[in-house]
Amino acid sequence: MKEAFTMRCFLSLLMPVVGLAACVTALAQTPTYKLGTTPSAEEIRAWDISIGPAGKELPPGSGTAKEGAKIYAQKCAQCHGPTGREGPNSRLVGGQGTLTTPDPVRTIGSYWPFATTIWDYTNRAMPPNEEGSLTANEVYALTAFMLYRNGIIQESAVLDAKTLPKINMPNRNNFIPLWPDGKRKPGPFGFYSWGP
Amino acid sequence: MNTKERGRRRFLKGGAALAGLAVGEIRSASGQAIGSERPEVRPEDFRAYGERSRFVTSVRRDPRNPNSRTPLQDSVGIITPSALHFMVPTWIDPPDIDPWQHRLLIHGMVDRPLIFSMEELKRLPSVSRIHFVECAGSGDSLEERKKNGMLAETVQRTHGLTACSEWTGVLLSMLLRETGVQKEATWLVAEGAEPRKRSKSIPLEKAMDDVLVAYGQNGEPVRPEQGYPLRLVVPGFEGVHNIKWLRRIKVLDQPSMEKEETSHYPTQRPDLGKARWFQFEMGPKSVITFPSGGQRLPSRGFYEITGLAWSGGGAIQRVEVSTDGGRTWKDAELQEPVLRMAHTRFRFPWNWDGDEAVLQSRCTDDVEAIQPTLAEFGRIWGGVDSEYLKTTRNKVNHINAIQPWKVSRDGSVRNALL
Numbered sequence: 001m002k003e004a005f006t007m008r009c010f011l012s013l014l015m016p017v018v019g020l021a022a023c024v025t026a027l028a029q030t031p032t033y034k035l036g037t038t039p040s041a042e043e044i045r046a047w048d049i050s051i052g053p054a055g056k057e058l059p060p061g062s063g064t065a066k067e068g069a070k071i072y073a074q075k076c077a078q079c080h081g082p083t084g085r086e087g088p089n090s091r092l093v094g095g096q097g098t099l100t101t102p103d104p105v106r107t108i109g110s111y112w113p114f115a116t117t118i119w120d121y122t123n124r125a126m127p128p129n130e131e132g133s134l135t136a137n138e139v140y141a142l143t144a145f146m147l148y149r150n151g152i153i154q155e156s157a158v159l160d161a162k163t164l165p166k167i168n169m170p171n172r173n174n175f176i177p178l179w180p181d182g183k184r185k186p187g188p189f190g191f192y193s194w195g196p
Numbered sequence: 197m198n199t200k201e202r203g204r205r206r207f208l209k210g211g212a213a214l215a216g217l218a219v220g221e222i223r224s225a226s227g228q229a230i231g232s233e234r235p236e237v238r239p240e241d242f243r244a245y246g247e248r249s250r251f252v253t254s255v256r257r258d259p260r261n262p263n264s265r266t267p268l269q270d271s272v273g274i275i276t277p278s279a280l281h282f283m284v285p286t287w288i289d290p291p292d293i294d295p296w297q298h299r300l301l302i303h304g305m306v307d308r309p310l311i312f313s314m315e316e317l318k319r320l321p322s323v324s325r326i327h328f329v330e331c332a333g334s335g336d337s338l339e340e341r342k343k344n345g346m347l348a349e350t351v352q353r354t355h356g357l358t359a360c361s362e363w364t365g366v367l368l369s370m371l372l373r374e375t376g377v378q379k380e381a382t383w384l385v386a387e388g389a390e391p392r393k394r395s396k397s398i399p400l401e402k403a404m405d406d407v408l409v410a411y412g413q414n415g416e417p418v419r420p421e422q423g424y425p426l427r428l429v430v431p432g433f434e435g436v437h438n439i440k441w442l443r444r445i446k447v448l449d450q451p452s453m454e455k456e457e458t459s460h461y462p463t464q465r466p467d468l469g470k471a472r473w474f475q476f477e478m479g480p481k482s483v484i485t486f487p488s489g490g491q492r493l494p495s496r497g498f499y500e501i502t503g504l505a506w507s508g509g510g511a512i513q514r515v516e517v518s519t520d521g522g523r524t525w526k527d528a529e530l531q532e533p534v535l536r537m538a539h540t541r542f543r544f545p546w547n548w549d550g551d552e553a554v555l556q557s558r559c560t561d562d563v564e565a566i567q568p569t570l571a572e573f574g575r576i577w578g579g580v581d582s583e584y585l586k587t588t589r590n591k592v593n594h595i596n597a598i599q600p601w602k603v604s605r606d607g608s609v610r611n612a613l614l
Contacts, residue, residue, distance in 0.1 A: 030376075031308065031373070031374040031375075031376070032373065032374065033319075033320055033321075033374060034374075035312065035316040035319060035320060035374070036310035036311055036312045036316055036374065037310065037311050038308065038309065038310065038311075039301060039303065039309050039310070039311045043301075043311070044301070044303050044309060047301050047303075047443075047444055048303065048444070048446065049387075049393065050385050050387070050395065050446055050452050050454075051452075052448065052450065052452050052453065053450070053451075053452075053453045099464060099469060100466065100469040102466065102584065102587070102588050102589075102590065103588065103589040103590065104464045104589075104590050106459060106464070106591075108459075111459055111471075112458060112459050113453070113458050114453045114458060116453065117453055117454065117455055117458050117459070120452075120454065120455070121454075121455040124392065124393045124395070125391075125392040125393065125394075125455075128392075129391075131391040131392055131393070132391070132393075174469065174470045174471060175462065175470065175471045175472075175473050176465070176468070176470050176471065176472050176473075
């Protein structure tokens with residue numbers, strides 16, 4: 001029974017690493033202390049800005065690289081450089097082919113495994129001092145611009161809640177599942193050292 | 197000048213006038229004073245919130261470098277004073293959060309989403325636990341040189357991204373029982389209330405084990421830099437999991453794939469050309485805090501070597517010290533208390549004969565993981581040698597290598613890894 005449960009959990013996982021979050025057995029279903037208030041669906045929607053890799057939470061709206069280029073020049077180029085390669089802050093563009101060299105350059109194009117993460121992070125944390133000020137359309141447009149500059153989508157591609165999660169990021173398959181058998185084990189020098 | 201600074205200046209100004217009254221104070225304390233010796237008027241804020249002696253100058257910010265690190269070279273015992281706890285990121289002002297307005301929302305794959313006020317959280321059964329919080333980048337003594345051209349000469353620079361506090365709050369597992377967690381749930385994502393709303397995915401297994409939702413630090417409310425009024429403490433995990441200014445927890449059936457966990461914290465393995473992500477636990481680590489880099493031994497003779505050991509895997513079981521560059525090792529004494537995922541103080545008696553000496557420590561935790569040398573670390577981290585670690589611009593997190601300090605004949609101590 002327990003095995004079947006474990007197996008079911010394991011199969012439902014996004015990837016093997018998730019297996020480490022060993023399935024938690026059913027929890028007590030009645031509250032003990034009865035403190036806290038119940039949020040309305042509206043309140044939860046207003047607070048919940050997390051966009052997972054399946055993109056289920058993406059809001060309505062859309063944008064293209066062309067639209068994104070204008071916003072980028074206005075709000076982003078100052079820190080990330082005119083083409084996203086120059087900095088001074090995090091490089092966003094380029095770096096392809098460097099990951100196996102002694103000086104890997106991690107950019108959206110060379111490294112990030114999910115396009116949804118670009119949307120989530122731009123929406124939650126950019127630009128500095130005006131975090132959360134971008135509209136959904138602007139975030140779609142900036143995401144499109146970043147993907148276009150990295151050679152991942154066409155300039156004319158329209159990004160929205162449907163198309164964005166379907167984008168295949170080039171480095172997606174270069175992350176090692178840490179615990180192939182779904183169990184955590186310490187390596188000889190600590191947990192971190194376990195892996196293939 | 198900020199409010200605190202103004203308050204301090206006012207205090208210093210008042211201090212001179214009050215000095216003359218000190219004798220009366222002492223006699224008061226011994227019960228011999230008479231009422232007339234008491235000062236008639238005192239500044240309202242006279243030592244209302246204590247300050248340390250003006251002879252104590254240890255700070256977490258090095259004037260030559262904007263990054264904030266715990267000054268471990270001055271530490272005693274295992275608790276880091278809240279005011280000296282390292283800050284990451286350093287460049288962001290902590291948000292100014294009114295605890296009466298602050299709320300924690302728990303939602304997602306739960307039976308009953310709930311919003312908790314601070315008042316409600318404090319009504320719930322509480323726990324106090326001593327745990328370290330350590331940044332995944334801690335221990336990289338080479339990082340400074342690569343980034344800023346600065347040599348990491350002191351233990352503050354090499355290991356100062358760790359600190360240990362007594363945290364008070366409620367267990368996250370209890371809050372999750374109040375909301376009820378759905379059967380298919382395996383992860384959660386936690387989020388802060390600061391403008392950037394930093395977020396991080398955490399396995400539900402860990403959340404149900406020992407994660408704290410903390411409002412207290414070392415006997416008082418958590419400091420603003422450390423997450424006031426509410427933060428997560430995720431014992432033993434990379435510091436980034438310990439979300440500060442905690443405002444939201446969403447229960448999920450997969451990681452949320454936040455920016456930190458997908459782009460910043462994975463280890464890019466040079467030998468495989470692939471990245472290792474979701475690494476979580478910090479490895480077993482120890483370091484001698486006295487004598488350490490930048491200090492000077494005034495003369496030959498007796499010194500107590502002392503330092504700290506900790507592990508994300510559990511409790512420290514053993515610390516060994518070598519005073520001859522690693523040729524021979526002897527057990528150090530572990531000072532009580534020895535707690536899981538907490539700094540553990542060790543001590544080792546030593547007579548310095550005036551010759552050159554290389555001092556180092558290595559620890560073993562209670563899952564039998566042992567602290568590696570830099571060469572061993574490079575091999576297991578990504579099949580690289582020490583030279584790679586010293587020159588690469590690749591991000592090298594989780595360094596837990598043995599840290600040697602070299603004592604020269606003149607008594608000066610320096611980082612022998614550089």
